[in-house]
Amino acid sequence: MIEVTVEDRAGGRTRFAARPGERLLHAGLAAGLGLPYECATGTCGSCRATVTEGDVGSLWADAPGRRVCRRPGEILMCQSAAAGGALSLKLPTAFRDRREPECRSLSGRLSSFRRFTAEIGTFSVELDEPVEHLPGQFALISAPGVEGPRAYSMTGNPSTEPRLDFLARLSGPGKLTPRLFSNALEGREVEVFGPLGRAALRPEDDRPFVAIAGGSGVAGMLSIVEAALARGHFDRHPSRLVFGLRSMEGSYLLDRLSEFVRLSGGLFRTTVAFSDEAPDPEFEAIFPDLEFTTGYVHDVVRSGLSSISADRPICFVAGPPPMVDATMRMLVVEGKVSPAEIRFDRFG
Amino acid sequence: MTASDDFAWEPLDDVDDLEVGDRRELSLASGKLVLVMRTETGLHASCADCPHQDTPLAEGMLDGSVLTCPLHFWQWDVTTGEPLGVAELPLEIFELKQEDGRWWIGMRR
Numbered sequence: 001m002i003e004v005t006v007e008d009r010a011g012g013r014t015r016f017a018a019r020p021g022e023r024l025l026h027a028g029l030a031a032g033l034g035l036p037y038e039c040a041t042g043t044c045g046s047c048r049a050t051v052t053e054g055d056v057g058s059l060w061a062d063a064p065g066r067r068v069c070r071r072p073g074e075i076l077m078c079q080s081a082a083a084g085g086a087l088s089l090k091l092p093t094a095f096r097d098r099r100e101p102e103c104r105s106l107s108g109r110l111s112s113f114r115r116f117t118a119e120i121g122t123f124s125v126e127l128d129e130p131v132e133h134l135p136g137q138f139a140l141i142s143a144p145g146v147e148g149p150r151a152y153s154m155t156g157n158p159s160t161e162p163r164l165d166f167l168a169r170l171s172g173p174g175k176l177t178p179r180l181f182s183n184a185l186e187g188r189e190v191e192v193f194g195p196l197g198r199a200a201l202r203p204e205d206d207r208p209f210v211a212i213a214g215g216s217g218v219a220g221m222l223s224i225v226e227a228a229l230a231r232g233h234f235d236r237h238p239s240r241l242v243f244g245l246r247s248m249e250g251s252y253l254l255d256r257l258s259e260f261v262r263l264s265g266g267l268f269r270t271t272v273a274f275s276d277e278a279p280d281p282e283f284e285a286i287f288p289d290l291e292f293t294t295g296y297v298h299d300v301v302r303s304g305l306s307s308i309s310a311d312r313p314i315c316f317v318a319g320p321p322p323m324v325d326a327t328m329r330m331l332v333v334e335g336k337v338s339p340a341e342i343r344f345d346r347f348g
Numbered sequence: 349m350t351a352s353d354d355f356a357w358e359p360l361d362d363v364d365d366l367e368v369g370d371r372r373e374l375s376l377a378s379g380k381l382v383l384v385m386r387t388e389t390g391l392h393a394s395c396a397d398c399p400h401q402d403t404p405l406a407e408g409m410l411d412g413s414v415l416t417c418p419l420h421f422w423q424w425d426v427t428t429g430e431p432l433g434v435a436e437l438p439l440e441i442f443e444l445k446q447e448d449g450r451w452w453i454g455m456r457r
Binding site for chain 1: 399400401402409411416418420421422423433434436437
């Protein structure tokens with residue numbers, strides 16, 4: 001094992017051990033450290049650190065997130081591994097409080113891939129043992145023969161079953177999702193690292209929430225709503241989901257959202273916003289429990305901003321970066337919502 | 349009180365047209381990048397990049413005296429540099445003065 005010393009901006013210093021070749025972010029998180037990260041897959045740049053002593057190997061030299069590494073010695077901890085000998089890192093931020101379940105690496109088998117549209121599907125990983133997570137968190141999945149891990153959000157209410165359910169979107173340069181969609185990986189062994197992410201519903205949350213999801217960003221919201229239903233959250237705090245999709249033809253999971261609305265007795269409301277077309281009355285009639293509208297999700301949320309300002313709900317925001325950024329700008333600038341009240345995940 | 353001699357002053361051109369709510373990234377003669385903003389209380393100048401991830405703050409949002417970084421939504425009061433909300437670090441603020449109808453920005457020596 002390689003000893004890694006980490007110093008944060010405030011001068012706090014701690015140590016963890018990493019195996020040769022192990023991703024530094026994974027090793028640190030698994031050791032219980034509050035290291036900074038967001039995507040954990042090399043895109044966002046949030047896990048930047050400076051190597052002050054020792055050497056690291058880069059696992060993805062062209063990672064998009066490396067654009068933030070502009071000075072000598074700067075690395076992304078999610079895409080770097082200890083190369084041997086003692087290693088010292090310096091963080092540009094403070095250690096975060098760890099309020100989420102411990103991260104760890106587990107093995108499991110892929111199963112139950114189900115395709116909803118040309119680019120959206122769900123699948124499960126049957127684990128060797130259960131893993132604790134919060135509703136709204138995600139995990140990294142690595143498959144043999146597929147370079148690098150890929151992030152997927154858990155869609156179910158956390159349970160003691162040794163299984164995790166995920167939503168997958170076929171897009172971008174990732175190599176794992178296309179193989180899921182071609183059913184080439186059914187039954188294959190995979191490694192799961194997690195749980196990750198802070199855009200989660202916590203046990204102590206006792207306020208209404210507004211969940212704002214674009215496309216596959218709805219994955220974590222499914223988990224949050226299911227968990228909220230199970231704990232009777234909506235009886236005390238009526239809450240809402242705004243789900244942005246492009247078109248009726250490309251829609252998915254509306255039957256499951258309808259069921260959530262029914263189970264809540266209408267105390268949980270869902271508005272589906274189509275960006276590219278107006279909802280057809282015949283389509284709306286298929287899902288009488290849902291509300292439909294036209295426009296981008298941030299515009300739909302803007303129309304209800306006065307109630308957000310008055311009720312001070314928890315705001316969950318997840319989806320592609322342009323959608324998350326537009327929604328955050330609207331909430332922060334127009335709604336005067338403190339960023340501390342918003343839990344967001346950008347899906348690169 | 350800070351003496352004016354504590355600063356190296358550089359001229360700051362191209363700011364007179366800034367209206368309340370406007371901000372502009374400027375490159376000083378020394379090569380340093382700064383962000384100049386106008387609020388209801390006047391003209392203010394800060395470092396151009398977020399102290400968190402070096403994101404250009406010209407792409408952020410200025411609302412009253414609150415500047416918000418567009419990447420992780422760190423916020424500051426631009427009149428003092430005080431961190432707000434989720435920000436973990438203060439924002440470096442530069443002295444400004446107007447002499448003979450021209451704006452100057454002071455870099456601490």
